[in-house]
Amino acid sequence: MKKVLITGASSGIGESLAYKFASEGFSLVIVARRKDSLLVLKNKLETKYRVSVEIESLDLSNIENLDFLISKYSNLDILINNAGFGVFNKFNDYDIKKDLEMINLNVGTVVYLTKGFSKIMKKGSTIINIASTAGFQPTPYMAVYGGTKSFIIDFTLAVQNEVKDVNINLYCPGETRTEFQSVAKRPKSSALRGKIPTAAEVANDIYKNLNKKIAIYGIYNKFLIFITKFFSKSFISKILYKIQS
Numbered sequence: 580m581k582k583v584l585i586t587g588a589s590s591g592i593g594e595s596l597a598y599k600f601a602s603e604g605f606s607l608v609i610v611a612r613r614k615d616s617l618l619v620l621k622n623k624l625e626t627k628y629r630v631s632v633e634i635e636s637l638d639l640s641n642i643e644n645l646d647f648l649i650s651k652y653s654n655l656d657i658l659i660n661n662a663g664f665g666v667f668n669k670f671n672d673y674d675i676k677k678d679l680e681m682i683n684l685n686v687g688t689v690v691y692l693t694k695g696f697s698k699i700m701k702k703g704s705t706i707i708n709i710a711s712t713a714g715f716q717p718t719p720y721m722a723v724y725g726g727t728k729s730f731i732i733d734f735t736l737a738v739q740n741e742v743k744d745v746n747i748n749l750y751c752p753g754e755t756r757t758e759f760q761s762v763a764k765r766p767k768s769s770a771l772r773g774k775i776p777t778a779a780e781v782a783n784d785i786y787k788n789l790n791k792k793i794a795i796y797g798i799y800n801k802f803l804i805f806i807t808k809f810f811s812k813s814f815i816s817k818i819l820y821k822i823q824s
């Protein structure tokens with residue numbers, strides 16, 4: 580039975596990924612801070628799909644917890660670095676500690692787990708780093724979040740050429756209906772604009788694209804990223820600032 584470890588599996592895309600992989604017969608390790616949510620998910624998955632589910636209730640911003648995961652799970656077939664969060668606010672209107680927390684989890688943890696696991700995972704196994712379409716251009720009002728995802732895009736596309744034995748792939752969701760918006764304190768009006776996919780739709784697409792070096796959710800996001808290439812980043816930033824304001 581193949582084994583997948585999913586970070587940030589207590590809600591949203593990570594939880595839907597857990598359902599998808601369980602339905603495909605994988606055994607799972609699900610990681611997040613909220614133990615109750617992980618326990619409920621474990622029971623549901625084990626009952627419905629008859630797979631083995633291990634839970635790790637850990638704060639992934641703590642390096643000791645990352646070392647613990649790396650030493651305990653050397654036998655993974657797939658690692659999905661999915662845990663992350665954003666802040667929607669004017670840069671100077673919230674505490675710098677939130678920025679550091681975000682950089683630590685969205686960047687530091689992903690780099691740490693990518694390095695730690697890519698050294699010990701077996702040949703042909705796969706790491707998928709979840710970035711965001713927000714990483715392809717500057718994102719006023721989510722400046723630090725966009726920066727962290729921009730880092731993950733360039734970082735992943737760089738190391739995937741260096742590391743040969745383990746596939747290191749990039750997946751970029753666009754806006755998705757999860758707890759992300761409420762955690763980021765993003766106004767609802769923007770989150771409800773247009774047809775926003777569910778976490779299950781995004782998780783299915785991640786599964787479909789497991790072997791792609793880079794994948795982006797949906798034709799609409801791909802089109803937006805394509806047209807931004809024809810404008811300067813500072814111009815895009817000005818336009819997005821007006822829209823977000």
Ligand SMILES: NC(=O)c1ccc[n+]([C@@H]2O[C@H](COP(=O)([O-])OP(=O)(O)OC[C@H]3O[C@@H](n4cnc5c(N)ncnc54)[C@H](OP(=O)(O)O)[C@@H]3O)[C@@H](O)[C@H]2O)c1
Pocket residue numbers: 586587588589590591592593610611612613614637638639640661662663664665684709710711712713751752753754755756757758759760762778
């Ligand atoms: N939703 C979107 O619109 C969107 C768009 C593009 C990219 N993404 C990316 O997709 C990924 C998943 O986000 P989501 O939309 O599914 O959001 P979500 O529903 O808020 O899920 C985030 C997950 O990360 C976990 N997490 C947060 N801080 C953690 C920490 N310190 N230690 C361990 N786990 C932690 C949360 O669990 P606990 O709170 O239990 O720890 C939760 O399971 C993120 O990387 C996000 O940046 C989301």
